[in-house]
Structures are given as structure tokens and as C-alpha cells.
Amino acid sequence: MTTPPPADGIRPFRLDVPQSALDDLNDRLDRTRWPDELPGAGWDHGVPTGYLRELVRHWRHTYDWRAAEARLNQWPQFTTTIDGANVHFAHVRSPEPGATPLVVTHGWPGSVVEFLDVVGPLADPAAHGGDPADAFHVVVPSIPGFGLSGPTADRGWEAGRVADAWAELMRRLGYERFGAQGGDWGAAISRELGRAHPDRVIGVHLNLLPGAQQATEPTDAELAALGPAERERTLTSWRRWAAWERDGAAYAHLNASRPQTLAYALTDSPVGQLAWIVEKFREWTDCEELPEEAVDRDRMLTDVMLYWLTGTAASAARIYYERAHTRTGRAAAPAEPSTAPTALAVFPAELQVPLRHRAERTENIVRWTEFDRGGHFAAMEEPDLLVGDVRAFFRQLRAGG
Numbered sequence: 274m275t276t277p278p279p280a281d282g283i284r285p286f287r288l289d290v291p292q293s294a295l296d297d298l299n300d301r302l303d304r305t306r307w308p309d310e311l312p313g314a315g316w317d318h319g320v321p322t323g324y325l326r327e328l329v330r331h332w333r334h335t336y337d338w339r340a341a342e343a344r345l346n347q348w349p350q351f352t353t354t355i356d357g358a359n360v361h362f363a364h365v366r367s368p369e370p371g372a373t374p375l376v377v378t379h380g381w382p383g384s385v386v387e388f389l390d391v392v393g394p395l396a397d398p399a400a401h402g403g404d405p406a407d408a409f410h411v412v413v414p415s416i417p418g419f420g421l422s423g424p425t426a427d428r429g430w431e432a433g434r435v436a437d438a439w440a441e442l443m444r445r446l447g448y449e450r451f452g453a454q455g456g457d458w459g460a461a462i463s464r465e466l467g468r469a470h471p472d473r474v475i476g477v478h479l480n481l482l483p484g485a486q487q488a489t490e491p492t493d494a495e496l497a498a499l500g501p502a503e504r505e506r507t508l509t510s511w512r513r514w515a516a517w518e519r520d521g522a523a524y525a526h527l528n529a530s531r532p533q534t535l536a537y538a539l540t541d542s543p544v545g546q547l548a549w550i551v552e553k554f555r556e557w558t559d560c561e562e563l564p565e566e567a568v569d570r571d572r573m574l575t576d577v578m579l580y581w582l583t584g585t586a587a588s589a590a591r592i593y594y595e596r597a598h599t600r601t602g603r604a605a606a607p608a609e610p611s612t613a614p615t616a617l618a619v620f621p622a623e624l625q626v627p628l629r630h631r632a633e634r635t636e637n638i639v640r641w642t643e644f645d646r647g648g649h650f651a652a653m654e655e656p657d658l659l660v661g662d663v664r665a666f667f668r669q670l671r672a673g674g
């Protein structure tokens with residue numbers, strides 16, 4: 274891994290992890306100190322020991338980091354310094370000269386690895402059975418503090434500041450007008466890009482819309498104002514959100530309150546870092562029992578490796594802390610509704626069930642697509658569905674819709 278570039282420059286980057294770092298990882302995996310477990314607890318208490326032991330064996334003896342590294346290095350990658358932060362990004366230009374610039378953003382506990390199966394079809398649709406008119410110049414940055422863009426050295430890296438950094442990144446790349454796509458934190462960042470830079474953002478495509486779910490128990494008056502289908506969807510949205518608050522939100526509260534304390538365990542123990550992340554792949558994907566039913570296990574491990582090798586458990590978590598504690602700037606002020614044309618791709622296993630009547634209060638919704646499969650990590654779980662919807666949305670915008 275190379276050093277950051279000069280403040281205003283863009284420097285080529287190639288991932289090349291020292292063998293000593295891989296040897297250290299293997300040594301730590303060999304010396305894992307395993308906890309006890311209640312008989313028959315299953316996933317109710319967290320990641321089961323039997324499952325994790327087998328996954329660690331695969332990580333130690335079968336998983337090939339060098340193959341994953343080579344796959345990532347197929348992308349042209351760069352680093353630059355924006356607002357004091359080192360920003361890593363891939364920049365995959367389309368062979369089509371009229372392609373639309375598009376910045377795609379990951380979330381937590383994701384990384385640029387999320388997009389390995391979608392960048393090619395987006396950049397070169399003709400090579401993947403698509404229409405060349407749907408081509409994009411694709412920019413895939415790592416959020417400051419995450420993986421190859423980490424760690425950060427100052428406070429304040431919440432979604433609005435990242436959005437401004439992306440606007441500057443696209444300017445440096447020569448893209449005055451561009452589209453944005455994202456899920457999880459990438460959705461918050463992409464939405465803020467469209468809201469704060471409407472003169473530059475052609476359209477915003479999201480596969481999650483923060484705040485569009487029913488986060489409080491709906492009143493009788495609220496339900497009475499809705500049609501039967503939206504009323505039932507509102508109740509479903511509330512039940513799923515309440516279940517997450519009760520049983521699934523501990524990670525968010527820890528990230529938002531004591532990210533440094535948690536980071537000692539995650540930075541010292543690769544198995545701890547693995548368990549912390551793989552639980553979310555299991556809980557948030559469209560799987561019956563195991564996350565591998567939805568996402569390739571080696572792809573999950575590559576995602577974990579980017580956190581482990583860069584030691585960014587703490588700095589990646591700080592985006593939650595900043596959201597919870599920022600008292601100045603855009604994050605503390607009432608957000609104006611976005612005027613950017615916005616599309617939402619709704620995947621059924623997403624933990625936040627969006628409601629259109631709520632989404633339209635804050636977004637300029639021009640496309641709403643509901644799929645019958647897929648979950649939170651849409652680009653990994655259902656890349657073809659996501660690519661198809663992104664293409665259709667920007668095609669719609671080109672046609673004036």
C-alpha cells in the first residue's frame with residue numbers, strides 16, 4: 274500500500290500487501306482463543322462457534338488473498354488528498370465516449386469490494402450483453418476512514434462532508450455533471466450529494482433510503498390516511514424497524530458511542546473482526562440460514578481483509594459517532610428536500626422497509642422499483658438486478674422522464 278499523494282494531486286495506486294502482514298494474520302488465526310457457547314444457542318446469541326471455526330479454517334487454509342488482490346488491481350486505482358483526508362478510489366472509464374460519469378459508494382461494514390460484479394457491466398455494457406448507450410464512467414471511492422481511505426486524522430467526517438469530498442473528487446477527474454449511486458452509508462452520501470450539489474448531480478440512484486421507514490409506532494390517524502396497501506406496508510415497516518431496534522441495533526449504538534473501545538478487540542483479533550462483520554452479512558442478506566447463500570464467502574472475506582489489513586475498525590465506525598454527535602454544519606441543520614431526480618430500488622430483505630409517502634417528503638422520487646429477491650448488499654447479492662435498474666433510471670433521465 275502506497276503513501277498518500279500531494280494535497281492537490283492524483284497518484285496511481287496498486288494494492289500490494291506485504292507478506293509479513295499475511296504471515297501475522299495466519300499466526301493470529303492459528304492462535305485464536307475461542308469462547309465458550311451455550312448448547313443449541315444457534316444464531317440467537319450471535320455468530321455460532323461451530324460456524325465461525327469452519328469459516329476461519331477456510332480463511333486460514335483455502336482463501337487466497339493474492340487472488341483477491343489481483344482482482345482488485347484489475348481496476349485502475351488512485352489516491353488523492355481532499356479536505357485533509359487520503360481518498361482511495363477506482364476509476365474505470367468506459368470505452369464509450371458518451372458514457373455518463375457515475376460515483377458509487379459503499380457503506381458499513383462494506384467496502385469497494387461490494388462493486389466487483391457491477392463495475393464491468395456498468396462501464397462496458399456492450400461486453401456484457403447490454404446497450405452501449407447505457408455506459409458509465411465509474412468512480413468507486415473508499416469512504417474516508419474506511420479501508421484504503423483510512424484512517425482519518427480529524428473529526429467531522431459525516432455524510433455531508435463526504436458528499437462534498439466526492440463533489441471535489443469528480444471535479445478533479447473532469448466530471449462537472451455526474452450521477453450517484455449507493456446503499457447504506459453510500460445512500461446517505463449519495464442523497465446528500467444530490468441535495469447539496471443539484472447543479473452537478475444528474476440523478477441519484479439508491480438501494481436504501483435513510484429515514485423513509487416507519488421508525489415510530491403509527492397512530493390510528495396516520496394509518497387511516499393511507500390506502501390499504503400502504504397501510505399494511507407501514508405496519509410491516511414499523512415491525513421490522515422495532516425488531517431491529519430491539520435485537521439488531523447494538524453495533525450502531527457501540528459505533529456511535531464508544532468506537533475506540535470496541536476497536537481494540539477488532540484491531541487485535543482477526544476472528545473478532547470477522548465475527549463483527551459476518552454477522553451483518555447473515556442478518557442483512559436475503560438468506561435462509563447462512564450468509565454464503567446470498568454472498569460468496571471469499572468475497573465476504575475480502576471485505577473483512579480490507580478492514581483488517583488497514584486497521585480501520587475505529588476510523589470506519591466513527592462515521593456513526595459523527596452522525597450522533599455533530600452539532601455544527603449541515604448535519605445539525607434541518608435538511609432541505611432534495612431536488613435531484615431520485616430512484617429507489619427496493620430489495621425485500623432490506624432491514625429498512627421504505628414508504629413512498631415518506632420518501633416523497635424529502636426526495637424527488639421519479640422511479641420506484643420493488644424486487645422479489647435481494648437484501649442490504651444489493652450489488653453483491655443481485656448485481657444483475659441492480660445494474661439493470663441503474664441503467665433504466667439514467668436512460669429514463671436521458672429521455673427526459
